[in-house]
Amino acid sequence: MRYFVQFSYNGKAYHGWQNQPNAITVQQVLEKAFTTLLRADVSLMGAGRTDAGVHAKQMFAHFEVGEIVDREDLIYKLNSFLPEDIAVQEIFEVLPEAHARFDASERTYEYWVCQEKNPFYTDSAYYVKHPLDISKMNQAADLLLKFKDFECFSKSNTDVHTYLCEIKEASWVQKDKIVVFTITANRFLRNMVRAIVGTLLEVGTGKSTVADVKSIINSKDRSKAGYSVPAKGLYLTRIIYPDTITTKHG
Structure with a gap:
């Protein structure tokens, strides 16, 4: 069984x-x-x-x-x-x-960024001391929903056959000194979320612009995207399956 x-x-x-x-x-x-x-x-x-x-x-x-x-x-x-x-x-x-x-139809990840030194988040969030422009980061995140090919955010030398993903949600929310990025898609490439977060953080700190993110995605070049943020702040939070996996249909 x-x-x-x-x-x-x-x-x-x-x-x-x-x-x-x-x-x-x-x-x-x-x-x-x-x-x-x-x-x-x-x-x-x-x-x-x-x-x-x-x-x-x-x-x-x-x-x-x-x-x-x-x-x-x-x-x-x-x-x-x-x-x-x-x-x-x-x-x-x-x-x-x-x-x-x-059979998984969609997956959701969260990435946690801590804006102050906090011993309780040492192993569970990424400490970024520089001020972040959440509004611009959300503008850049909105762009992700307009694209399908995310080769620029994929780890190099992987054995994937396609870089196409359908992103359904991508947004930043600030909760006191914690900033949480939530992203939902039908599938993710290796290292994709961490590369996206690194790229959006560069927008938030003023190192790049919203327009730059559009150019990065179009380039399909991993070297043009932002750095890969540490694993400790990343959480797989939800996986959705169709009801049919447990129901017999005649």
């Missing part, structure tokens, strides 16, 4: 989601917990990959195993077994063909 698991994690201690040789990852730790408790080899397919140090407030993966009789009990045992920085919220049955990665 195929199941989805919903979970969250603080990415500080991990080299991203996906299994890698000689590095501890979230996938590795979760698979070990499932395999130990279910006494069967469990392989997880995640909704996507997050880079080293990136956090997830909501993440999904699918796996196959015999019938789970008491899902609530399994969730309790998993959370007791897992380290404090990974938590499981839900396990639910899906159709045999449901896929955690390919």
Whole structure:
């Protein structure tokens, strides 16, 4: 039977989601917990990959195993077994063909910027001391919705076949000394959000203009875009799936 698991994690201690040789990852730790408790080899397919140090407030993966009789009990045992920085919220049955990665219709990320030195945000936000022009940053963010090709924000030498993404939301909101960028799209390229944030921060500090951002996107050249901001401020916050993954239609 195929199941989805919903979970969250603080990415500080991990080299991203996906299994890698000689590095501890979230996938590795979760698979070990499932395999130990279910006494069967469990392989997880995640909704996507997050880079080293990136956090997830909501993440999904699918796996196959015999019938789970008491899902609530399994969730309790998993959370007791897992380290404090990974938590499981839900396990639910899906159709045999449901896929955690390919069936996701949209994903949302947040990036947190702290405008003052704050020990409570040292590991969870990017400290930027320079004043930021939020209005201009939002003007630049609005431009993203008018484009489809984001090669300029993609990590170099990746194996992607297309740089096309449909961005549905991109905006900055200031909450006291914390500035939060929220972006929603059907898919994201590797390092895309961190490169976008770095580019928009340069607009906010006056190093570049809103018009520059339009030129950067049209250039399709990563070297013309802004720097990649640190992973610690990035959060995967929401993944949307169609209801049909759990409903049989005749």
